[in-house]
Structures are given as structure tokens and as C-alpha cells.
Amino acid sequence: MPYRAPVEDYRFLFDHVIGLPEVAATDRFAEATPDMATAILTEAGRLCEDVLAPLQRPGDLHPARLENGVLRTSPGYAEGYRAIAEGGWIAIGANPDHGGMGLPMLLTTAVNEMMAAACLSLQLAPLMTQGQIEALEHHASPEMQALYLPKLVSGEWSGTMNLTEPQAGSDVGALRSRAEPNGDGTYAITGQKVYISWGDNDFTENVCHLVLARLPDGVPGTKGISLFLVPKFIPDENGDPGARNSLKVISLEHKMGLHGSPTCVMQYDGATGWLVGEAHDGMRAMFTMMNNARLGVGGQGIGVAEGAYQHALAYAQDRRQGRTPTGDGTGTIIEHANVRRMLASMRAETFAARAIALACAKAIDMQTATGAAQWGARAALLTPIAKVCGTETGIAVANTGIQLHGGMGYIEETGAAQFLRDVRVTAIYEGTNGIQAMDLVGRKLMDGGEAALTLIEEIETAAEAARGTLPDLAGPVWQASESLREATDWMLAQTEMTERFAGAMPYLRGFARVLGARFHLAAALAEGGDGPRTRLARFYITRLLPEHAGHFAHATQGAADLYALTASDFVA
Known part of the structure; x- marks a missing residue:
């Protein structure tokens, strides 16, 4: 469609x-x-x-x-x-x-x-x-x-980022690419990078690579990494593409999805590059790009969720199968209760993830515009949640879209499967979702939980204010936010990071559930408590929000039971 x-x-x-x-x-x-x-x-x-x-x-x-x-x-x-x-x-x-x-x-x-x-x-x-x-x-x-x-702004040239190497995936500090000073302010970059999205194309004049590499005096680990700009064509004296640089695409990855996007293995053989920022400070500079991309990747998941939902809705409005419980029994499958449940879940989840991503974007804007530290803290807190929630929503909604199509969802010609194949990698790149969750319970709570607890207080205040208008929705949102506060307090009480990490992903999922409910409640209030957004909010709050309890129960179990498992237990 x-x-x-x-x-x-x-x-x-x-x-x-x-x-x-x-x-x-x-x-x-x-x-x-x-x-x-x-x-x-x-x-x-x-x-x-x-x-x-x-x-x-x-x-x-x-x-x-x-x-x-x-x-x-x-x-x-x-x-x-x-x-x-x-x-x-x-x-x-x-x-x-x-x-x-x-x-x-x-x-x-x-x-x-x-x-x-x-x-x-x-x-x-x-x-x-x-x-x-x-x-x-x-x-x-x-x-x-x-x-x-x-x-870059005009699109005449395009940009990439080169972090990952065959032996250094999430452990970026294990990279082996090296940068040797040329004596003229440039550096010779040598190494191999993998999983480089759009590492080359045939429609821009130049491709500019941001490459992480280590200088000769760079210490081991991430603290010794520097960032270099390495163009495909070295700009001449007029700023136009000049001589071809010593870099090339040596192969393309054969992927589950995203077939139209070339994911390249890049080889640098003494390629000319220029230092970006300070020497040995490459990770800080690269994280500027990665944090931008993390919110963007979350948006990619939400976009795929929207596309998969529209695709499934069109099919449900057209497909006739079985006797329907309304009218004369000859309606399309959208009349079946389970199909309606799937469609409502897809739409409600997409709305919640979209609102979370936009809340993160707003925090970035307000920090940019005002310089206020509290907005920066809000943006930092919401970035991993937006990335994980957006991508997990895209995967879940695309998967549900296949299920809604029935057998035809497994047939490539319908196009339903492509949404899932394309979106699946978003949970992996720009920092896997597990790492994002660990970042949330680790680095993002290093302020003593101030940013998280401030947001929780806002959710509770908004829910309390809504009790007079929509008590059946406001009450569960307030109670869920209290559960989130308790789970956050538990995380803050753990001084051993492994205890937090063991429940990091369910904690993030529960946090996202509560945030989603907050935004659905706001939508219902804005609509006056009666209308399609209110009905969708009621579905989310009464059917999906209760999942938060299971997430937080999981999140606060600690790590003992995980490490009680022996190596043989995994193969028994």
C-alpha cells in the first residue's frame, strides 16, 4: 500500500x-x-x-x-x-x-x-x-x-563514521587502526573497518569518513584513541575533489535486510587524514556523532513501525477470512477481536515510542537554546531510552505485522517481511540495546538519580492533576510511576554495577512503559477525554502499562541467580 x-x-x-x-x-x-x-x-x-x-x-x-x-x-x-x-x-x-x-x-x-x-x-x-x-x-x-x-550540508559530499573493526565491536578500545604523523599536519591512516553504512556511493562527489585510530603515543584502551577525517578524494587548493585517497571498499556485507544500503568493509592503506579535535580525545568527538545517531536510530525503528502498521492495517481492511462477529458476519479481518488487539497494540506502541523520541529531541533543543544543565541531563537520560524503545518497537510492530498477515506475511511478495528484516539491525548498531540499558543504569544514574527522579516527579504530578478528569487512566499512571521510583531507588542502592546490569534491560523497558503511559494520558487530556486518542490511551494504559510490574520485578532481582548458573547448566 x-x-x-x-x-x-x-x-x-x-x-x-x-x-x-x-x-x-x-x-x-x-x-x-x-x-x-x-x-x-x-x-x-x-x-x-x-x-x-x-x-x-x-x-x-x-x-x-x-x-x-x-x-x-x-x-x-x-x-x-x-x-x-x-x-x-x-x-x-x-x-x-x-x-x-x-x-x-x-x-x-x-x-x-x-x-x-x-x-x-x-x-x-x-x-x-x-x-x-x-x-x-x-x-x-x-x-x-x-x-x-x-x-556536507548541501549533500554534494556525504559522511560516514568508522568505529568497528573485526576484533573490536562494542569494545572500541581494542581497535588496531593506526595513525602516523606525516610531518605536514596530516596523518597516514592504516587499518580495516567493518559494518560501515554507506561507506561509498555513486551519487555524491566525495565521501568523508570519520575514522577512529591510535597515534604512536596513544595509550591502550579508549583513552588513547583519536579521530580523523579521511576523505575518499583529497580536496585540492580550490576545495574540490582532487587525488584519490588510499582507501577502498573491499567487500559488501550480505545482510538479512537493508539490501539497498551498502554496508562496507573499508581498507585504509596509509590514507591521508586530518585530526578532528584534540589528540587522544577521539571518543569524546565520536560520541557527539553517536549520540546524534542513537536518537536517529530510535526514529528509524519508529518509522518502520509506522510503515509496518500502515501495511498491516490496509491488509486487515481488505482481507476476508472466517465469520466476523459484527454485522452479517462477512466483514474483513479487522472485525476479529485478536486482529483488533494486534492493530491497537501496533498503533499505541508507535505513538508512545514517537512521543519518547520527541521528548528527547525537545530536551536537546532546550539545552541548545538555553544552556541549562537540567535540559542537558534530561537529554542524556532519554537518549538510551529513545534508542531502545524506538528500535524495539519497530521490531515488535514489524513482527506483529507479519503475524497479522498470516501465511501471506511470510511470503516476500506482500512486503510485510521486509519491514522486520530491515529494522532488526537497529537494535544492534550505534551501541547495542543491552549497552544502552547498561548506560542508563550506570552512567545516567551517576548523578544520584537526580535526572531520573525529577522526571518521575513530573509524571506523578501530571497524573495527580489528571485524576479529576480521567481518574480511570490517571490512577494507574501514578501508581506505575511509584513503581518506577522504587525500582530506581533499588538501582541507586546497588554499588556493584553487575547487580544493576543484570536488570538493566527490563528496567529500561519498564521506564519506557511508564513514559509511554504519561504521553498517552497527556494526549487523552488534550483531546478532552473523549475521542480516538483517548480510546487509544485507554488501551495502552489498561492493557500494556501493567507490564511494567513484571519488568521492575525482573530488574530488581540482582545478579546472583545468573552467576549461580554453571557453564554446564547452559548445555544440560
């Missing part, structure tokens, strides 16, 4: 749940008025519906390929990328000094999600460039910014 951009959902969330007007009230984002937001969403939605969505299936059927060392992208991708670039969508949040629109992360997040829903394989290309732009804006020298940022 054709994809339809959920513009109205975003407008509702902006105006009534998340609070775009608060962002627009700052001097930094004063141009982000409701009319501006509507215009951005409408135009981006049109691009996604008319240009990108038709590329979704062809990219899956006709993957990117490597021919005699030259990368060939899927049919139509070059034209689709040009439409993205010419529309200014690659860097709508980038600094206007370099050609960006300077708009809030809220709008960037919405646009990125719609593009991911329409064609995730292609959307990965601008997402990588966006992350590189942010890293260079924060850490590159003025000279490097002046040369590279306008080209």
Missing part, C-alpha cells in the same frame, strides 16, 4: 503533548512557529510519499553491489538522494553559517522518521551525514569546518 506521512500525529504531539511552542519561545529557535512546522512536515511528507516510498521495494530486490571495485547503488537511489539534498533535508538542523536551516531537533527527528518509514535503506545515507555535521560543528577546526561543512 502507499505510505502516508503521519503529519497530523506530529502536529498533535508538537502542539499538545511535547511542547514545540516552548522551544519556539527561545531566541535560538524563534522561527520554529506552528506554521513553519506544518510547512516543513507537509513538504517532507510529500517527498516521502511521492519520491522515497516507491524506492523501498526496488532497493530490497535490487541490492547495492560492488563491481570491479566500483559501488553501484539500487535503481532510483541516486534520484531519491538528490531530491533529499535539493530539498535541504540532509541538514535542516545544521548551522545557517554553513547553509543549514538551523531548525530544532524536534523537526529533524520528525522528518528523519518519515524518511525512514518510506525507505529506510536510503534514509541511512543522510542520517550518517547529519551525525558527521554535528561532530564537525562541535570539534573541528574553523578551517576544516569552512571546507567540509558547506559540502
Whole structure:
């Protein structure tokens, strides 16, 4: 079925749940008025519906390929990328000094999600460039910014990030790539990187790689890593692509999904690179890009959830199977109770994940606009939750979409399976979801839980205020937030990190459940307590929110039972 951009959902969330007007009230984002937001969403939605969505299936059927060392992208991708670039969508949040629109992360997040829903394989290309732009804006020298940022912002050049090596996945500090000073301010980069999304293409003039490598005096581990910008073509004296650099794509990964997105094995053989930021401080610079990408990856999961939901809904409205319990019994399968349960779950989960991602984006915007530490802390807290919730929702909704299709969901021609194949990797890259959960209970609680407890207090206050209007919904939300507070207190009481890590993922899932309920409650209140959003909120709060109790029971068990298992127990 054709994809339809959920513009109205975003407008509702902006105006009534998340609070775009608060962002627009700052001097930094004063141009982000409701009319501006509507215009951005409408135009981006049109691009996604008319240009990108038709590329979704062809990219899956006709993957990117490597021919005699030259990368060939899927049919139509070059034209689709040009439409993205010419529309200014690659860097709508980038600094206007370099050609960006300077708009809030809220709008960037919405646009990125719609593009991911329409064609995730292609959307990965601008997402990588966006992350590189942010890293260079924060850490590159003025000279490097002046040369590279306008080209990246315009889409003439594209960007990647190179972290992973065959022996160093999540353990980035184990990398072996090295950087040798050339004596002229440049460095010779040598090493191999794997899983590099859009490591090359045939539609931009240059591909700029951010590469982690170790200088000769770099100490072992992450503290000895530096970051380098290594372009495919070395810019000449006019800033145009010049001599070919000593790097190449040596193979493409054969993946479960995302066939239209070339995932490359990159080889650097003394390639010329330039240091970004300070020597041995590469991880700090790279984390700027990774944190940007983590929110973006969460949005990719939400986008796929939206696409899978729309696909399943269209099928349920058309497919006739069995006697239905309404009317004369000859209705479509949407009339069956279990099908309705699946569809309601898909829609309610997607709304909750979308709201969480937008709340994270708003916190980033408010920190950017005001410099207030509490907004920075809120953004840091919500980033791992948004990444995990968004990607897990995408996987769950896509999986449910296959189930709803029945046997036809397992048949590739229906397109239902592609959503699950494409989205599955989002739970792995930009920091696996397990690592995100560990970050939440570890680093993000190092403030004594101040950021988390402040957010919990806000949820409880909002639920308490809603008791007079929607008592049947407000009560469970308040009680669930109390359970979240207790689970957070338990985490804070554990001084041994392994005790926290053993329950990190269920804690994050429970946290996301409570946040989702908070936003559903806000939507119902904004609607006046009667309407489709209220009915969806009631479904989420009465049927899905109770799962929080199981999550928190799991989260607070500690690690003893896990380590009581012996090696032989796993094979018994």
C-alpha cells in the first residue's frame, strides 16, 4: 500500500503533548512557529510519499553491489538522494553559517522518521551525514569546518563514521587502526573497518569518513584513541575533489535486510587524514556523532513501525477470512477481536515510542537554546531510552505485522517481511540495546538519580492533576510511576554495577512503559477525554502499562541467580 506521512500525529504531539511552542519561545529557535512546522512536515511528507516510498521495494530486490571495485547503488537511489539534498533535508538542523536551516531537533527527528518509514535503506545515507555535521560543528577546526561543512550540508559530499573493526565491536578500545604523523599536519591512516553504512556511493562527489585510530603515543584502551577525517578524494587548493585517497571498499556485507544500503568493509592503506579535535580525545568527538545517531536510530525503528502498521492495517481492511462477529458476519479481518488487539497494540506502541523520541529531541533543543544543565541531563537520560524503545518497537510492530498477515506475511511478495528484516539491525548498531540499558543504569544514574527522579516527579504530578478528569487512566499512571521510583531507588542502592546490569534491560523497558503511559494520558487530556486518542490511551494504559510490574520485578532481582548458573547448566 502507499505510505502516508503521519503529519497530523506530529502536529498533535508538537502542539499538545511535547511542547514545540516552548522551544519556539527561545531566541535560538524563534522561527520554529506552528506554521513553519506544518510547512516543513507537509513538504517532507510529500517527498516521502511521492519520491522515497516507491524506492523501498526496488532497493530490497535490487541490492547495492560492488563491481570491479566500483559501488553501484539500487535503481532510483541516486534520484531519491538528490531530491533529499535539493530539498535541504540532509541538514535542516545544521548551522545557517554553513547553509543549514538551523531548525530544532524536534523537526529533524520528525522528518528523519518519515524518511525512514518510506525507505529506510536510503534514509541511512543522510542520517550518517547529519551525525558527521554535528561532530564537525562541535570539534573541528574553523578551517576544516569552512571546507567540509558547506559540502556536507548541501549533500554534494556525504559522511560516514568508522568505529568497528573485526576484533573490536562494542569494545572500541581494542581497535588496531593506526595513525602516523606525516610531518605536514596530516596523518597516514592504516587499518580495516567493518559494518560501515554507506561507506561509498555513486551519487555524491566525495565521501568523508570519520575514522577512529591510535597515534604512536596513544595509550591502550579508549583513552588513547583519536579521530580523523579521511576523505575518499583529497580536496585540492580550490576545495574540490582532487587525488584519490588510499582507501577502498573491499567487500559488501550480505545482510538479512537493508539490501539497498551498502554496508562496507573499508581498507585504509596509509590514507591521508586530518585530526578532528584534540589528540587522544577521539571518543569524546565520536560520541557527539553517536549520540546524534542513537536518537536517529530510535526514529528509524519508529518509522518502520509506522510503515509496518500502515501495511498491516490496509491488509486487515481488505482481507476476508472466517465469520466476523459484527454485522452479517462477512466483514474483513479487522472485525476479529485478536486482529483488533494486534492493530491497537501496533498503533499505541508507535505513538508512545514517537512521543519518547520527541521528548528527547525537545530536551536537546532546550539545552541548545538555553544552556541549562537540567535540559542537558534530561537529554542524556532519554537518549538510551529513545534508542531502545524506538528500535524495539519497530521490531515488535514489524513482527506483529507479519503475524497479522498470516501465511501471506511470510511470503516476500506482500512486503510485510521486509519491514522486520530491515529494522532488526537497529537494535544492534550505534551501541547495542543491552549497552544502552547498561548506560542508563550506570552512567545516567551517576548523578544520584537526580535526572531520573525529577522526571518521575513530573509524571506523578501530571497524573495527580489528571485524576479529576480521567481518574480511570490517571490512577494507574501514578501508581506505575511509584513503581518506577522504587525500582530506581533499588538501582541507586546497588554499588556493584553487575547487580544493576543484570536488570538493566527490563528496567529500561519498564521506564519506557511508564513514559509511554504519561504521553498517552497527556494526549487523552488534550483531546478532552473523549475521542480516538483517548480510546487509544485507554488501551495502552489498561492493557500494556501493567507490564511494567513484571519488568521492575525482573530488574530488581540482582545478579546472583545468573552467576549461580554453571557453564554446564547452559548445555544440560
